[in-house]
Structure formats: C-alpha cells, structure tokens
Amino acid sequence: MSAYCSWSKAAFLIFIFHFCFRPSYEMNEVQACTFCGGSSLNGSEVGQFCTLSAGRISGRCCWTHDNTSERERIIGLDLSNCSLTCVDDLKGVSTAVMIDLSMNPIVNMSDTAFQGFSDLNYVILPHDIACPGGNASWEKVAFKEETRVCEGQKSMCNQTGQLSMTCPENSLCAPYGPGFYQCSCAGNYRGYKCLREGEFPAVQVFSGLAAATVVISIILWVTQRRKAKSL
C-alpha cells in the first residue's frame, strides 16, 4: 500500500500515514495549510482568486471573513506541486471554493474526499484524475496544459431547499459536495425518514430539568443550613 501513498518528504511520513490510510482521521485547517510547506504563490490561480476575493494568504490557504460572522474561513487551498500521491480526507477545509491539486503524482483519490464541500466551485487536478463526483457533477470540465479543471458544481437536488424527489417525503434536499446531497426534515417533521410529526419536546424537557434543579437546590440549602447551625 505504501507504494501508492508515499511522499517524497520523509519528515512528513507520520502525518501522511494518517492522511492516506485512516479515513476517520480529520485533517484540521492548520495542518491542511502548512503540511506542504511554502505558501500559495501570488501568480497561482488560488493566489489570484484570493486577491480578487480580498482574502488573506496564509501558507497554502486563502482565508476570508465570513459575511455574517467575525470568523475567518478557508475559501482557497493550493496543494499544487506537493508530491501528493493520494487524497483521502480534506474535511478540515470543507468551506473551500477553489482547490488546486495540480502537479502532484496522484494515483488514488477517495470518492468521499470532497463530501461536504458544498461551496466547492473550481478544482484543478492532474490531467488524468477524474473530477470528483464525475463529469455529471460539474457544469464544465476543461483541460488546460497539464491540468484538468472542474468548474461549477452542479447540485444533486432538483431545486435547493425545495421538496425533492431524491429525499424522503417531508424532507428538504441540500447540496453536500460534488455528487452528494443531504436530506433534512422539513417543518415539524422529525425522526427516521422524517415520518414523525411534532416539535421537539423542548419545553417539557427543559422545564423538567429546571424543576429538578430547584428541588435539589432547596434540599442542599436546607441541609447546608442545618450543618451551619449545628456548628
């Protein structure tokens, strides 16, 4: 197996071992930005995209501020020329809009590597690696020099947020990365396949908890007071 998933840089072997062979291992954002060394080049596609998006380049990543919150998120990841032979799990960067994996001797890319990447809209791959989710998941597949470019992620849902044929009744379909979709229960429905109707019994649960807390507090107060008196 290691023949397929070896990296040229021995120093990264332990990390790479995880990266390639343990699907449950989640690479976090910082690891994704730093394990390649160097930083995204100004002239690269990710670099240009980052400049256009008013982003900040750190290592191999481009960060921008979320529109709605103060949190920064990764929108670009440049892993080009990184001696990468397999791509297994990039979950830490699932907010990425653009990913560059070109100039890598990739032999194996996991089918689920981009699961959850619902914002992904531009992927640059080595020439002979298929687009994630297949051609059908992209508006346009083009070849540029030594690379394959997958552009414009297609939604697996008929209409995002609408009741869909692909999801069970009473549920909403939402894109979940190239070739993937996610169903979530609509309105008041919940449970397996959204078959049960009714709101989560939040009021009862929380009021029950509150009552229990009050009772325990009173007991404690009484017992502590007794102790205090007897001292």
Ligand SMILES: *[C@@H]1O[C@H](CO)[C@@H](O)[C@H](O)[C@H]1NC(C)=O
């Ligand atoms: C990156 O390139 C742009 C023009 O393409 C330039 O304005 C900018 O200063 C460059 N940034 C760095 C860090 O070289």
Ligand SMILES: *[C@@H]1O[C@H](CO)[C@@H](O)[C@H](O)[C@H]1NC(C)=O
């Ligand atoms: C931020 O959100 C507002 C509306 O919610 C939108 O008009 C604006 O274009 C967004 N800005 C960016 C940078 O996405």
Ligand SMILES: *[C@@H]1O[C@H](CO)[C@@H](O)[C@H](O)[C@H]1NC(C)=O
């Ligand atoms: C790729 O990286 C190697 C060293 O790691 C460097 O010598 C080479 O110039 C790089 N190629 C490009 C196109 O950046």
Ligand SMILES: *[C@@H]1O[C@H](CO)[C@@H](O)[C@H](O)[C@H]1NC(C)=O
């Ligand atoms: C790619 O990985 C999958 C599972 O991770 C494995 O079954 C398959 O044999 C691998 N293919 C190559 C060419 O390494």
Ligand SMILES: *[C@@H]1O[C@H](CO)[C@@H](O)[C@H](O)[C@H]1NC(C)=O
């Ligand atoms: C995907 O599209 C590219 C470019 O149009 C084409 O060369 C390739 O054969 C297609 N792959 C499949 C599996 O249809």
Ligand SMILES: *[C@@H]1O[C@H](CO)[C@@H](O)[C@H](O)[C@H]1NC(C)=O
């Ligand atoms: C969307 O749904 C309609 C029927 O509801 C169907 O005719 C059409 O082919 C669907 N489109 C896609 C892209 O699945």
